[in-house]
Amino acid sequence: MLPTVDFCGLNVTRLVLGANPFGGFSHQNPQRDREMRTYHTVERILETWERAEAAGINTMVTNNESPHVVEAVREYLGGGGKLQWIAQVNCRIQPDMEKALDEVVAIGCKALYIHGGQVDNLFCRKDEATLRRWCAHARSLGVPVGCAGHTPEAHHWVDSLEITDFHAVPFFTCGSIHNGEGEKFSLSDMIRAVKCIKEIQQPCIGYKIMGAGRIDARMAFEFAYESIKPGDVVNVGMHRGDKDNIVEENAALAREYLYRSAKSEN
Numbered sequence: 001m002l003p004t005v006d007f008c009g010l011n012v013t014r015l016v017l018g019a020n021p022f023g024g025f026s027h028q029n030p031q032r033d034r035e036m037r038t039y040h041t042v043e044r045i046l047e048t049w050e051r052a053e054a055a056g057i058n059t060m061v062t063n064n065e066s067p068h069v070v071e072a073v074r075e076y077l078g079g080g081g082k083l084q085w086i087a088q089v090n091c092r093i094q095p096d097m098e099k100a101l102d103e104v105v106a107i108g109c110k111a112l113y114i115h116g117g118q119v120d121n122l123f124c125r126k127d128e129a130t131l132r133r134w135c136a137h138a139r140s141l142g143v144p145v146g147c148a149g150h151t152p153e154a155h156h157w158v159d160s161l162e163i164t165d166f167h168a169v170p171f172f173t174c175g176s177i178h179n180g181e182g183e184k185f186s187l188s189d190m191i192r193a194v195k196c197i198k199e200i201q202q203p204c205i206g207y208k209i210m211g212a213g214r215i216d217a218r219m220a221f222e223f224a225y226e227s228i229k230p231g232d233v234v235n236v237g238m239h240r241g242d243k244d245n246i247v248e249e250n251a252a253l254a255r256e257y258l259y260r261s262a263k264s265e266n
Contacts, residue, residue: 001013001058002254002255004058005231007166007203007231008166010084010111012058012233013056013057013058014232014233014234014254014258015057016060016086016205016235017059017060017237017238017247018061019061019062022036022062022069023040024037024066027185028212035241036239039241042072045068045069045072045076046072046076048240049076050081052251054248055248055251055252056255058082059083060084061086061088061235062085062087063089064090064094064103064104065090065093073085073107073108074107086110086111086112086113087109087113090117097114097118098134098137101134105141109143110143111166112138112144113205114131114135114148115148116148116149116168119148119154120150123149123154131161131163132163135147136163145165145166146164146165146167146205147168148168148170149168150174152169152192152196155167155196156199156200165202166202166203166204167197167203168204169196170193170206171194171207171211172190173189185212194227197232198227203231204229204232205234206228206233206234207234209221209236218253221250221257225254238250
């Protein structure tokens, strides 16, 4: 297994398998979105999770809204799959957030976080009451609860409310796409993101560390692990349609860096 940390009471590998490619969220262009959705059948998603297990990863993240992804999660966990599921929860399809939270816990998630687009919108409106209600309901279900969000400002606001167990922080704001500004990736975002992660005492999931495929994987892993806190993890989406052994390759890169880093510290 890859090196692990205690993440809100869960033993989590420092590399977590993401799922944006499964749902066709490429953050590149519509053609790429369609390519990813077409490739990722339920069968291929299940195979990817099995290969992640074999490569030493023990945790995955998926959304709760792509029907074929949710179907795969139900089949995987129902069949005894070993990866721990951290659910990214939105309420665009299921408009009642409390019911959406109930559903992912019933399916079997081990932790959950509120989708960044939802948190961004609440932050813009300074709607503290709604976010408090959602997080309180989630925590009543007995799992660790976090929030995503696409800007450091949103995360500092959430952190000040003291209602979460962890944060999911992107290395890129994406524009922010959820504010209608389009897909924009700037390297300066990474500096602000890791500064935010270090300032937040709670454990963090760093995601979009490769800028949705724009950055070399080895460079991305090294920068991420050197920049985040020792108890933090990274979440990486992996599209096997580009390279069939991408899961094994990314796990090997993460393992190489983490063990080399641990050895140098000793």
